[in-house]
Amino acid sequence: MADRFASRRNIDFLMNEVFEVASLNRFPYFADHDEETFKMVLDTAQKISEEMMFPFFKDMDVNPPYWENGKVHVHKAIVPYLKEMGEGGWIQAEKPYAVGGQQLPLTIKVLASFLFGAANYSMQVYPMLTGGAANLIYQFGSQEMKDTYLEKMYSGKWQGTMALTEPDVGSSLGDLTTIAEPTDQGYYLIKGQKIFISAGNSDVVDNVVHLMIARLKDGPAGVPGISLFVVPEYRINAKGDLEYNDVQCGGIEHKLGYRGSPICQLTMGEAKDCRGWLVGQEGKGLAQMFKMMNEERINVGIGAISKISGAYYAALEYAQQRKQGRKPDQKDPATPMVELIEHADIKRMLLLQKSVMEGALALGIQLSVYQDLITVGENVEENEMLVDFLIPILKTYPSEMGILATSAAIQIHGGYGFCGDFPVEQYYRDIRIDPIHEGTTGIQGQDILGRKVSMKQGKAFELYIQEIEKTMIEAKTFAELEKQVSSLESAIGLMKDVTAELLAKKSKISNEAFLADAVLYLEFMSQIAIAWQWLKLMTVSIKSLKEPATDRDQAFYQGKIFAGRYFFDYELIKIHSLAIRLLSDDKVTVEITREYFED
């Protein structure tokens, strides 16, 4: 089993050298923080991830939750972790002091979250989901609702969930059928079924609080009929005691990966006694849910990056230790074998993982910084546009590329990678959920091409290009980056051309034909976004190399430059093939109809 799952040095590099997160304390909201307090937060996160999480990475996979008599029994290592999350104030860390938060930048929380996810993603999701559910109450709930739930949830004693999916309703949420019938008692009677509810039942908490969307009885069809409710497993009765709220867990799924966290089937209202309390306004359920969706999608993207990190460090450690074969120019079998890391093809696979992971993590931090600027009211409109624009990329790129990156980690291990004694096969399984949950890759593609590139008359797209140009201006001062600057410049030209041509065609073809290759467009855009981040990382590294640095620091910065070179030369170039397809007029995927798939 590997020893490492993430690089603290890289986290510090992003935090202090690239994004200078401590400079956020120029805003009063973050005034109490500085590099030192961030260091303490991340020291603690590292300790938690190393001591309470990673040791159970495999064990939670091998001993997954089980369902018995309506209850889900989860791994007991979760208990001290949840206690730590609650007592340490992690769940509401970014919230204002006034509600018990620490006014921590989201950026720092995301970096901690990256460590937690790399150490044990299945364990991490319990408090993460609670945080997401609590956010909905925090943002839209009544004061009474906040008083009832938030403290219990922030302390980790009550689990939170997001209850959206139904047996017949996945991506098409507007079609959901769970019914909420108003009563004159201040609550609604809920009846229906939900599936795939992560942490939807658990024997280590006192209560599970479902933030659930349901359709108002006799309300309009589609999205306008949908409202958001708090539907606890146990409600508080007149005496202040917990009382069963007719939310049954009917079982859990046997899953490919991400096994430490149960995904539950829930039946509400079997005994006609399931009560839900409206959160916010009637008919605004999906809109409210989607207000929180950016944060959830950042979480998925970071979660995917963290799994790539775990697999990468396992592969790196293996490649450093395992001897196999000789270099191609050494034919003498009497010479000793060399470690795998001496082989160019192994280094290629390591660079693939490293460049995907570190580039995507930089993008995640970039988005988090924009989000922190929104929090303090700085250029809110612009920063919101940038976040909205980049979200589908951050959600999807590491999720999809993570399949190939974790696959490369297996490949480096050879046959051992296929075996349970090494962690990489688990990362490979765990990451496969990420292109699916919180909006599939197909949904993300439609989001960027169908909405984001043209929103506000293309303003977000323009702002994004300006951001890249800022990075290029700085990079241009270093002759070492001439090649990469020039590649990125032509990539931006291609991005503008392809996008303009697609948008120009839009009015002439069906919406279906316009969106048919949206997923490929998203991939195209992602390559450029990650190249942008690599140019930034390379620029900072080159600057640092001009200062006096220890040998170790020099190797670190040089490593960044190698990985950036790899990214530009092996990954960014994919845009050229993608552009050919995106500009093709052969609408084969639209034109083929079902009968041609028969036989």
Add this chain to the structure above:
Amino acid sequence: MADRFASRRNIDFLMNEVFEVASLNRFPYFADHDEETFKMVLDTAQKISEEMMFPFFKDMDVNPPYWENGKVHVHKAIVPYLKEMGEGGWIQAEKPYAVGGQQLPLTIKVLASFLFGAANYSMQVYPMLTGGAANLIYQFGSQEMKDTYLEKMYSGKWQGTMALTEPDVGSSLGDLTTIAEPTDQGYYLIKGQKIFISAGNSDVVDNVVHLMIARLKDGPAGVPGISLFVVPEYRINAKGDLEYNDVQCGGIEHKLGYRGSPICQLTMGEAKDCRGWLVGQEGKGLAQMFKMMNEERINVGIGAISKISGAYYAALEYAQQRKQGRKPDQKDPATPMVELIEHADIKRMLLLQKSVMEGALALGIQLSVYQDLITVGENVEENEMLVDFLIPILKTYPSEMGILATSAAIQIHGGYGFCGDFPVEQYYRDIRIDPIHEGTTGIQGQDILGRKVSMKQGKAFELYIQEIEKTMIEAKTFAELEKQVSSLESAIGLMKDVTAELLAKKSKISNEAFLADAVLYLEFMSQIAIAWQWLKLMTVSIKSLKEPATDRDQAFYQGKIFAGRYFFDYELIKIHSLAIRLLSDDKVTVEITREYFED
């Protein structure tokens, strides 16, 4: 659970319409066969795969073999299947009548094998491995050895294995350490360890016959010291009884997939009483093993294709039945939801699977036909070159693209695809072994770039281009294929240029730098090989559409044309980005050294 795992119609199409396999009966060796006998063989294969194999696809995964007291207990559904394989003469079907074979074309055996693999790959490998091991005895063994082993193996009563890998020796076989010490008794004493031996122990056969490579005691280092031995688990003693041969199974691995077949750790000679009998000549072990390797690599390629097929038909069935959302131009939530297969992005993912699978299967049949021509002595030198040249492509392309194809099958299922109730997550796990066993993707890349393109002064490469040109000449007679012919023509031009430029650089750079991107070169070559096959499939389909055809046949041929269009427009284009990288002079994967991966 899905109902289908392969298309018989497509098998018949390849067999009768594309490759006209029955025309092999122009050669005396195959004179007894015709379309009718092939149909009977495939009818039987289909029945076996549907009735004896596919019903246990999931159950063998959920109830994998277990090791207890030195014995591996395998799933009992294997027993009737092995009996059927033995009694039906499947294991030696392609061998001459004289040794109990049926002189069946390898092509037909491969098509049957494709059905078996799609139905249940883990079950299929038992007799397949026995066949591979028996082939080595058949080819290189003494008459006494053949008499002792072949009938027992062909009948399925004795299991065969290929025992190569050791704890410290995977790809670098020349470094193996298992020792064979000569005695004056006609056998060698074997001492050492082997790992990852598929079907290396089993409680449903009377004996396991390991075809094992080992190093002669005091022999030379590296490959020249390696010989091939028969090392049975039980040897036959003077009385003709089975007697334990000191081959211990020390356990089996817990694996990501391919779980129905155990991979075993073996210890030979713990009691100093493990006897091995030399097969062929001393010092020729690896060379002999590699003579059989082409067939094993065809098996792996076909096995990967079969898993893509199983996952594809599961995804297709799901997409045809599952309703979700509406078309992009339909916003009214009161209209009914449509089946997934109505969505362009779903069709894109289905076409990805279909075009990879059917294109690779066609290539597999192409190679098998070359192999059958070798068997009858037709243009042996040319056909051997073509097989040698194309083997790394057939082995690798479906193995690597299979990861993405089975991933797409999961994606089409949404959250359900991640769950054990549907078969796709298993195909995704099962296929992950294929880029590893029988020569990793890295090894295959070095094979094609380092040996195959330049072997015999580039003659194989030239022959290959001539084969493609034959297909193009026929395709050119159809105006409908103008675009694809022109794409393939320029692809061949690019292939020649890239290859020539790489070979021209070879003498100026290190062998290491020359081979650093061999895996990308293999991917580049693979796209062109599959496009070649698609042009062939499209040509036959267009011809057939000009004849009177049933509606169903018309849909079938049209489906081929759509899939071919997809392949050219979405897959073949990847060569343009790959070419950019292959011609780049930035040798980043060579130049980066281990210290830059630290931190």
